[in-house]
Structures are given as C-alpha cells and as structure tokens.
Amino acid sequence: MRDLQGLLARLFDVLMIVGGAAVASQIRFEYIEAHTYSMAFVAFAAAFSLALFPGFGVYQSWRGRSKLQLACQVSLGWLVVQGCALALMFSLHRLDYVSRLWFAYWTAMSGGLMIAGRLITHVILARMRNAGMNLQEVAVIGCGRHCDSILRKIERSQDTGFRASVAFNAAPGKRLNTRVPVYDNFDAFVSFVRAQNVHEVWLALPLSEERTILRFVNEFRDDLVNVRFIPDVRSLALFESGVTDLLGQPAINLVASPMSPSAQLQKELFDRAFALGAIIAVAPLLICIALAIKLTSRGPVFFRQRRKGADGRVFTIYKFRSMRMHTEQAGVLRQATRDDPRVTRVGAFLRRTSLDELPQFFNVLRGDMSVVGPRPHALEHDDLYQKVVSGYIHRYRIKPGITGWAQVNGFRGETDRIEKMEGRVAHDLYYLGNWSFGLDMRIIAATIFKGLRHTNAY
Numbered sequence: 001m002r003d004l005q006g007l008l009a010r011l012f013d014v015l016m017i018v019g020g021a022a023v024a025s026q027i028r029f030e031y032i033e034a035h036t037y038s039m040a041f042v043a044f045a046a047a048f049s050l051a052l053f054p055g056f057g058v059y060q061s062w063r064g065r066s067k068l069q070l071a072c073q074v075s076l077g078w079l080v081v082q083g084c085a086l087a088l089m090f091s092l093h094r095l096d097y098v099s100r101l102w103f104a105y106w107t108a109m110s111g112g113l114m115i116a117g118r119l120i121t122h123v124i125l126a127r128m129r130n131a132g133m134n135l136q137e138v139a140v141i142g143c144g145r146h147c148d149s150i151l152r153k154i155e156r157s158q159d160t161g162f163r164a165s166v167a168f169n170a171a172p173g174k175r176l177n178t179r180v181p182v183y184d185n186f187d188a189f190v191s192f193v194r195a196q197n198v199h200e201v202w203l204a205l206p207l208s209e210e211r212t213i214l215r216f217v218n219e220f221r222d223d224l225v226n227v228r229f230i231p232d233v234r235s236l237a238l239f240e241s242g243v244t245d246l247l248g249q250p251a252i253n254l255v256a257s258p259m260s261p262s263a264q265l266q267k268e269l270f271d272r273a274f275a276l277g278a279i280i281a282v283a284p285l286l287i288c289i290a291l292a293i294k295l296t297s298r299g300p301v302f303f304r305q306r307r308k309g310a311d312g313r314v315f316t317i318y319k320f321r322s323m324r325m326h327t328e329q330a331g332v333l334r335q336a337t338r339d340d341p342r343v344t345r346v347g348a349f350l351r352r353t354s355l356d357e358l359p360q361f362f363n364v365l366r367g368d369m370s371v372v373g374p375r376p377h378a379l380e381h382d383d384l385y386q387k388v389v390s391g392y393i394h395r396y397r398i399k400p401g402i403t404g405w406a407q408v409n410g411f412r413g414e415t416d417r418i419e420k421m422e423g424r425v426a427h428d429l430y431y432l433g434n435w436s437f438g439l440d441m442r443i444i445a446a447t448i449f450k451g452l453r454h455t456n457a458y
Contacts, residue, residue, distance in 0.1 A: 006059050013050075014049065014050070018042055018046065021110065023109055044089070045085040049077075049078070052080060052081055056080070067119055070119075070122065072441070074111070074114050074115050076266055076270060078111045080269055082107050135163045136200055137163055137198045137199050137200065138164050138199070139189075139193050140204055141201065141203050141205065141212075142205055144174050148177050148178065150204045150230060151178045165180060165198055166180055168189045169184045193225070200226045202228050204230045205229075205231065259432075259435055267440070270371070270440070271369075278361050279361050285355075297324055298324075301321060302320065302359060309396070310400075315368040317368070320347075320350055320356040320359060321347070322343055322348070323342040324343075324344055361402070369401060373404055374406070375424075392421075392425050397432060403447040406423070407447070
C-alpha cells in the first residue's frame with residue numbers, strides 16, 4: 001500500500017511539472033509543443049524530480065508532520081530540481097532558446113500546484129481523522145511524566161491519525177494522568193490489545209526498564225502490531241534525540257549533531273543559493289561601501305579574523321573594516337564598546353546597520369559559514385567562554401551563521417557580562433535542538449525587517 005502511495009505521489013509530481021509548464025506556455029502565449037528545447041527542459045526537470053525529491057523527504061509519510069514543514073521541503077526540493085535542470089540546459093548551450101518569463105511562470109505554477117495538492121490532501125485526511133476515520137489505534141506502555149507527555153501529545157494531535165485507546169502503567173505506584181483505560185495487569189492489557197485490534201504499541205519507557213521492554217516485545221513478536229520504542233532519555237540527551245544508522249545498526253543520538261544528513265544537505269544547498277543571490281543583489285552596495293571605507297580612512301577595505309567553525313575547524317572570516325588601524329596586545333582582544341574611539345564614522349554606521357557583515361556571504365559560498373547559525377566569536381573569546389559557560393562547545397556542532405536565533409532575540413553586540421554570553425548560548429542551543437527550514441526563514445525575515453538596526457550594535 002505504501003509503495004502504491006509513493007508511486008502515485010511521484011506520478012502526481014510529474015503531472016504537475018508538465019501541467020505547470022503547459023499552463024505557463026498558455027499565459028506566455030507560446031505553445032510548448034512548438035518549442036523542442038522547452039520540452040527538453042521540462043523532461044529534464046521531471047527526471048531530476050524523480051531522482052532528487054526522495055532525498056528531501058518529499059515522499060515520506062505525512063502522518064505527524066506539519067503543513068509548513070511539508071511545504072518548505074517541497075519548495076526547496078523543487079528549486080534545487082530547477083537549478084539542476086538550468087545547469088544542464090546551460091551546459092548544452094540551449095538556455096538562450098528558453099523564455100525566461102515562461103520559466104518563471106512555470107517554476108511558480110508547478111511549485112504551487114505540488115504544494116497545493118499536498119496541502120489539500122493533508123486537510124482532507126485531517127478532517128477524516130478528526131471524524132474518526134483513517135485512525136491508527138495506539139496502546140502506550142510507560143510510567144511517570146514521560147508516558148503522560150506521550151499521551152498528551154497524541155490527544156492534542158488528533159489530525160495526525162493516532163488515537164490512544166489504552167495504556168499500561170509499568171510503575172503501579174505512580175498514577176498516569178490520562179482519560180484512556182489504564183491497566184497494570186499484563187495479561188488483561190495484552191488481551192485488550194488483541195481483542196480491540198490495536199495497530200500500534202508504543203513503549204514509552206526509560207532505558208533501565210529492559211526487562212519490561214523485552215517482555216512486551218516478545219509477547220507481540222508474532223502479532224501484526226507495530227511495536228515502537230520511545231525511550232525516556234531526557235536526562236541524558238542534550239538535544240531532541242533521534243535515531244541514526246551506524247554500520248547497519250540503529251543508534252540513538254544522545255550527545256551528537258541534532259541535524260540529520262538530509263537536513264544538513266538541505267541547509268547547505270539553501271545557503272549556497274541564498275548567498276549567491278544575495279551577493280548579486282547587493283553588489284552595487286558592496287562597491288559603494290568599499291569606496292566609502294577606502295576614501296575615509298587608511299587601511300584595507302576588509303577586516304580578516306580567524307574564527308572557529310563546524311567541528312572546531314578554524315577559518316578566516318571577512319567583514320568590512322569599521323575601525324582605524326591599530327595594534328592589539330598579543331593574546332588580548334578588546335570588544336567594541338559604545339562610543340569606541342577606534343570606530344570610524346563610516347564604520348559606526350556600518351556596525352549599527354550590520355552592513356559590515358555583508359562580506360560573510362563569501363564565507364557562506366566557500367562553505368565556512370551558514371546563513372543562519374550561532375554567531376562565531378574570536379578565538380580568544382572561545383577559549384575563555386568554553387571554560388565558564390555550560391554547553392558553549394556545542395555551538396561548534398554546525399556551521400556558524402551570519403545571523404542567528406540569539407541575534408534576533410536581542411543578544412547582539414558586546415558581551416561584557418557572563419550572563420549575556422549565557423543567554424546567547426542558551427538561544428544557540430535552542431536553535432540547534434529545534435532546527436527546521438521554517439525556523440531559518442523566520443530568523444532571516446526577522447533579521448531583514450527588525451534585526452538590521454539594534455541598540456546593542458555599536
């Protein structure tokens with residue numbers, strides 16, 4: 001059944017790609033049938049979609065996924081597909097034969113159709129599930145707050161298609177706060193699950209309950225029931241724990257990078273595309289700023305400094321120079337302070353508006369940085385704060401960013417008190433544990449609309 005659904009989803013995408021191209025040709029008053037190169041372009045895009053969409057999670061089960069996440073994954077996947085098709089047409093020297101306006105219409109319409117189709121299906125399924133159809137009955141086995149949390153999430157997310165029908169209290173001394181029937185007798189619980197044809201058995205237990213886990217797994221081993229283990233690792237895991245494959249064996253991430261390889265690939269592709277577009281868009285501004293710096297103060301246009309990136313690798317960061325040329329004491333780095341005499345008049349404006357950070361888009365293109373991520377600090381500050389701020393080292397688990405969750409929440413500028421750095425690190429760790437493409441879009445939007453000027457930037 002799942003294979004059939006995947007096949008239908010792929011067929012739907014191909015039809016929307018071809019259909020969007022045909023509709024776009026009608027809007028452009030150029031019939032696609034008359035343009036061999038346009039037809040080849042569409043065929044390349046359809047082929048790339050079949051090859052690349054699975055890597056973006058487009059065909060994974062929708063049950064339990066947010067509509068925003070689904071739309072973002074489809075959008076990013078479609079833009080990458082179009083980028084690959086463009087590159088192929090360019091390499092064949094046939095891009096000049098394709099209407100740019102038609103391409104823009106086609107990209108927008110096919111992307112919109114693919115997203116709309118999924119959202120409509122999502123809404124229909126959600127209403128069916130809220131009406132009691134297409135439901136997966138769940139039996140939850142657990143104890144304490146972790147089990148209560150799982151039961152509450154099921155109850156709050158009825159449109160995901162899961163419904164808790166029974167619970168088993170593995171620690172009778174602790175009461176479960178739920179409205180579903182609760183058993184503490186093993187045989188009675190097993191009989192209920194089999195008699196009511198429950199589809200899912202979720203083991204919401206701590207790792208120490210090995211005997212209980214094995215007992216239920218062995219009991220339902222020969223039943224057509226999905227037995228899933230949702231371990232209580234909150235006291236052990238730094239981030240939201242996930243499962244990865246190591247040498248063909250499932251492994252639970254306790255203290256590891258919270259981003260999966262596919263998520264890292266999505267972020268990497270978006271970063272490069274966004275950085276290239278940003279550099280092209282602001283190229284005249286970059287030239288004007290460079291001239292202003294050169295004409296108003298002695299020294300180079302760019303300021304270069306060594307920073308730590310992902311996995312602690314050191315790289316050279318670029319900024320527009322905002323200070324007069326001066327010599328720092330070896331091993332000591334003074335942060336800029338309010339009314340700092342070292343800051344030039346042009347530099348003060350650049351720092352207030354964050355325009356001095358624009359050259360870091362070149363760092364993104366080089367692969368040293370990301371558009372969104374924890375802000376990189378000077379090496380001297382890394383050495384200091386790593387010893388005194390809990391969790392500081394985990395900022396190195398992903399690439400540093402031009403902007404970040406901490407910056408749009410007010411943690412910018414000078415960190416003259418340890419509390420400021422603790423607040424910045426706390427926001428960075430929140431970003432690591434809750435990353436999504438949608439969160440990156442929120443941060444970028446907040447940076448553009450309210451984050452360019454800030455009272456702490458000087």
